[in-house]
Amino acid sequence: MENLWKYLTGILVIFITWTVLSFLISSQLILPDPLMVLKTLISELQKSEVLEALVITLSKIGVVLATTVTFGVLIGFFIGLNDVVYDILRPGILVIQAVPIITWLALVMFIWGIGWLGPVIVSILSLLPHTILSTAIGIRTTDKRLIEMAKVYRVPRSKVIRNIYLGSIVPQLLSALQVIIGNVWKVVVVAEYMCGDKGIGVLIAWARQSVAVEKVYAYTAIIILIGLIVENILNHFVRKLLKNWELV
Structure with a gap:
């Protein structure tokens, strides 16, 4: 709920900023x-x-x-x-x-x-x-030691792919x-x-x-x-x- 209020506050800030800039620029062709x-x-x-x-x-x-x-x-x-x-x-x-x-x-x-x-x-x-x-x-940054350990303990290839890679x-x-x-x-x-x-x-x-x-x-x-x-x-x-x- 707190995140929602922060989100809505951010939208309100954008809306107010947009309104102020539009008023200052005073051109509907620009903003x-x-x-x-x-x-x-x-x-x-x-x-x-x-x-x-x-x-x-x-x-x-x-x-x-x-x-x-x-x-x-x-x-x-x-x-x-x-x-x-x-x-x-x-x-x-x-x-x-x-x-x-x-x-x-x-x-x-x-x-x-x-x-x-x-x-x-x-x-x-x-x-x-x-x-x-x-x-x-x-x-390429997968820990090679984990792969070697999986080979030693004969871990199934499917589990190596899912859990390691x-x-x-x-x-x-x-x-x-x-x-x-x-x-x-x-x-x-x-x-x-x-x-x-x-x-x-x-x-x-x-x-x-x-x-x-x-x-x-x-x-x-x-x-x-x-x-x-x-x-x-x-x-x-x-x-x-x-x-x-x-x-x-």
Whole structure:
């Protein structure tokens, strides 16, 4: 309950700060007041095309998260088990990680054009390397003495993977998940803005073209609210997961 009050207090501080800045700037084209944005938000959520765009954006985010976590953990796990493979593949993964999003956007637009697939591919390419490396580092930092002890006592391979390897990568993996959850919304929406045909990012692009600044803020608020909800759900899931490894 105490954490809830702190959370609500933080939101209130943001609201007051926003109101004061909007009053000082005195330009609805730069920073509309929060009440106007709230009214626009409620109005837009009653439109079927906005709800459809939201569902499309959420579907992309779901695909990106599922793909990034699944393949990132699997690839990182096997890379981390073999020093030679890790040393060979790590430079390439770092190069992919360092490529700017705008470059991926340009390449995707050349290959696939405007559509649903482009933002998904760009987002996966932007987020997957971090998950792979985080998992691989977790595997490589596993206590070798525990593995040797497991061999001596002939512990089943399944228990070694679950209790030793997975237990070792949990901190790195959870850290990677926090980064992914914090960035996937921004990456997907930016990609939609540049090469999407439907979605919240496309609505933001249309709002910009019509100079509807309050709509830009309203659509952004939708993504922020959903992001906060998902982050809180993830934190709840993380705490339950950590208890399985007796980390909390």
